[in-house]
Amino acid sequence: MKIRLIFSLCLLFFTLFAVSAEVVKQENEPKWWEKRRQRADIFFPHNAHQEIMKNRGDVCMACHPFSGTKLTDLKMLSKLETLSNEPLEAICHECHVAERSAPIACEYCHPDTHAIRPEDHSFDYKTIHGEAAIKDQAACRLCHLDLSFCTDCHFRRNTPHRVNHPLGYRDRHGLEARMDPATCGSCHNAGYCRECHRGGNP
């Protein structure tokens, strides 16, 4: 009799422990806004957008909709809320890309531009970009909004103008090249480096 009682109590404690562990796990799960703060790829200055969003209809609810729902499954609803609150590229890009009524520099909203760089823009892409650009110029212009991005190189002829690097950069490029060689590689191939760094020259 005693053994049965002990067994029942153990079972009860085990069940309670399992249930409470699940509750704690759910409570500790980060909320959608906490997840958003962890993101390095998007920056949205709320205050700076307040006036313009007011003129366009809604200040907050344009991106954080409060639409009615009959969903009562809280787990499902929580996931749906996360989804509905995710930044909507089309809303941002209507002003920043299509209309250009807002600043068009990518890095204003995407501080880590590597995060939004297309996968094919890998090492030495500059030398092989021609084919893709001819095929779908519009795709390039989704990010490269300013035509000077193309013309600076293609029509530069023999002017001393440097597009990406300031004057005298050649003398002090070493540190950056060691820190982030992939960035150099997105325009220059390995041969470009070897032209000067022959025979192990620093």
Add this chain to the structure above:
Amino acid sequence: MRSLFFFILIFISIGVAAAEIKLPPLHHPVGVKLAQGMEPPEAFVLGRQSELICDTCHGVSDLEKIPLEEVDSSVEDFLLQGPYDSLTTFCYLCHEKQGMERFNVHLMFDQGGRLDEQRCLYCHQESPEPEQVTDRSQLKFRLPLENLCLGCHLKTPHLNTLAHQVEPSEEIREAMKKAEEKHQIILPLDSRKRVTCVTCHTPHEQGVIDSDRAGGKQVADHPVNEGIGYRDDPWGGVYLEDKKVRLAGLQQTLDKTIELPAYRRIEKEILLRLPAKDGSLCQACHQFQE
């Protein structure tokens, strides 16, 4: 021997219970005969003895054989000839709307413009005199504040309610206090100090409480009986398209069909302590550095 008999009895009881069709809570009675004079649409088939059966209202074949947990209520024909904009639209196909419709307790004045004090008693044990109220305890609510709205409204009637029904941080409480002073309003929390429906919504129609009192301040640019005014937005289609892939992923993970609520803009607001359209209501709590 006695234990064996006991276990057999338990198994038989479980078997009998399992054989009965399990219905969700608040389900319409099944097996009842149609009331005299009631004329459901032709497509709504009745049982052999003119009683209500599953197929009377549902278009899902062999619904009674599907376990309750596996029934997908989001399919179009779940309610016959659906989907419907609201459940009551479906109910009124058989039941007369006039006389059956639940009245709106937020409409607190009668046709002569007098306050109907019976309406106050839906939430208060006694009808309060707004001018004499100095403390919330004088309001004598029938239920804790967080439960007052439930029954007529869902606990999560719109998106982003779930994330709001929490105890605000010290920083947000500070912002709320400042907003209360700035706008001369109240932003009440529930009995456990959590944000609840009445934190943002006022239940009283304009004029029930004087608008110079904090509890009486509200957005009142639209009659309560007309409800909230929405308008479609060109971004609606973009919104649905943008979320489509992620929604499909979510549906696959949860193994359920989930409908993303339509993306619409609020045009006319009612029963809010501050306007939400211009962000004032949200900014009563949420402040940003940049």
